[in-house]
Amino acid sequence: MDKALIKAASQECKSAIDALDIVTPTIYTALFSEIANKYGIESSDLLEAECESLDEQVKKLLELNDKSSEQVMRLDKSSQKALKAMQESDETLLKESIDETQVLRREIERLKESVYKDALTQTWNRKWLDANLLDEEGRFKKSCTLAIVDLNYFKQINDTLGHIAGDKVLKYISSHLKTVGAPVVRYGGDEFLIIFNSQTEAQKKLHECRESLLKMALKYNNTSFKTSFSYGIHPCTEEEYFPEALETADKKMYEDKKAIKERIGPPFEEIDGNKA
Missing domain, CATH: 3.30.70.270 (Reverse transcriptase/Diguanylate cyclase domain)
Structure with missing residues (x-):
């Protein structure tokens, strides 16, 4: 089956569903069948493509969550190091903490963009x-x-x-x-x-x-x-x-x-x- 055809049908199905206020299982099934018939493909092929897309989105969210947790831990350690450096007047330790924090801030800004950007248009969401x-x-x-x-x-x-x-x-x-x-x-x-x-x-x-x-x-x-x-x-x-x-x-x-x-x-x- 032509992947481009399935992708086009899948996008049309998503747009049709997004336009509805309420989507019942019956409406969902009818939309799938109608759009699949329009493109001359099996409903099961379209459903499989939708499931793969959903799996990818879930995987990205899980990866994002892991990355966010890791960065919070690193930021916490860096702040503790900075506090210790100020308490002990340790300039070397303080500089090291500042450098680590600056790197982490850049990573957080990139992470914020991935959370706050619309995937298609790259505008804010x-x-x-x-x-x-x-x-x-x-x-x-x-x-x-x-x-x-x-x-x-x-x-x-x-x-x-x-x-x-x-x-x-x-x-x-x-x-x-x-x-x-x-x-x-x-x-x-x-x-x-x-x-x-x-x-x-x-x-x-x-x-x-x-x-x-x-x-x-x-x-x-x-x-x-x-x-x-x-x-x-x-x-x-x-x-x-x-x-x-x-x-x-x-x-x-x-x-x-x-x-x-x-x-x-x-x-x-x-x-x-x-x-x-």
């Missing part, structure tokens, strides 16, 4: 958002400007060119969004959050980013198309509840989506669509 911007109650630790970005006609791109092409578009768009010079978070699917210092900066940077993107054409398997995004901006105050801020920004984004779709057409000229 929700864990990063929770750890850096929100308190335990889901409120902003400090004021900022929140922008939500949603790709236009992304479903048409997936349906027409397939999910592999869709993944490439997500990577391309996320790379383009990073040029605004503010933290970019993949919030889910084709939605991104960007954290700006001010509303003026957010409006200026996102407008320039989109205008630049609209001038470019993408190509996949000899099919040319254009892509764009819509955005909504909301200035957040310290201790503002994140879900409420997100809802406000989301409403503004849909207003922007209506406006931009009056200006641009769907990605493929032969398709008439009103889908997001």
Whole structure:
């Protein structure tokens, strides 16, 4: 069986499941069968690919846990050594402890990246958002400007060119969004959050980013198309509840989506669509 075919089917199955609020065993089985039939492969082959993917993820998590535990132990020993050096005024021991701690800090920073980065787009993920911007109650630790970005006609791109092409578009768009010079978070699917210092900066940077993107054409398997995004901006105050801020920004984004779709057409000229 073609591994690339199974991978494409597996990715489509994952995207379909992620889009659902509730997944029962019956729904899960039906999705597997439908997508397997679409690609002309056996459901058992697709299930095996999904299980292998899950095994890899579990293995990575276990390795990450072991590595984290090891680094905590090393940091503890290093701090004990530093304390002893200061108590005994031992400059040699203190320098040795500082060197070890600096090495360990670099390792921890790399570890944090692996925990806080989205695997596909290499943008930040929700864990990063929770750890850096929100308190335990889901409120902003400090004021900022929140922008939500949603790709236009992304479903048409997936349906027409397939999910592999869709993944490439997500990577391309996320790379383009990073040029605004503010933290970019993949919030889910084709939605991104960007954290700006001010509303003026957010409006200026996102407008320039989109205008630049609209001038470019993408190509996949000899099919040319254009892509764009819509955005909504909301200035957040310290201790503002994140879900409420997100809802406000989301409403503004849909207003922007209506406006931009009056200006641009769907990605493929032969398709008439009103889908997001």
